[in-house]
Amino acid sequence: MEKLTFQGEDGTTEEFYVLEQTRVGGVNYLLVADSEDEDGECLILRDVAGDEERESLYEIVEDEQEQEGLLAVFEQLLDDVDIER
Structure with missing residues (x-):
């Protein structure tokens, strides 16, 4: 599984x-x-x-x-994963 490090606006990671x-939709x-x-x-996360x-x-x-719509897409892509809301 790929691991990414994100830096917040305050400099924390x-x-x-x-x-x-x-x-x-192009995003x-x-x-x-x-x-x-x-x-x-x-x-x-959305790429802006x-x-x-x-x-x-x-x-x-x-x-x-937007979250609900995207969760439906991700659930279809990850058919072996159960996402609790």
Whole structure:
């Protein structure tokens, strides 16, 4: 499982495990977890970097309707994983 390190605006770093990625409406999304365990907390991250940017810039998806739609997509991609809401 791929592990990524993200740096917050305040300079702190956090590591997340990438469970899946997808592209919806021309936007890249990552489903990440804070642990490899089954009990890890999941987040959906949206790439907000422009097409001309060399590095991705992710922010947490906080809109509930957007989260629900993306969770349905990720559940189809990860048919062997049960995501609790």
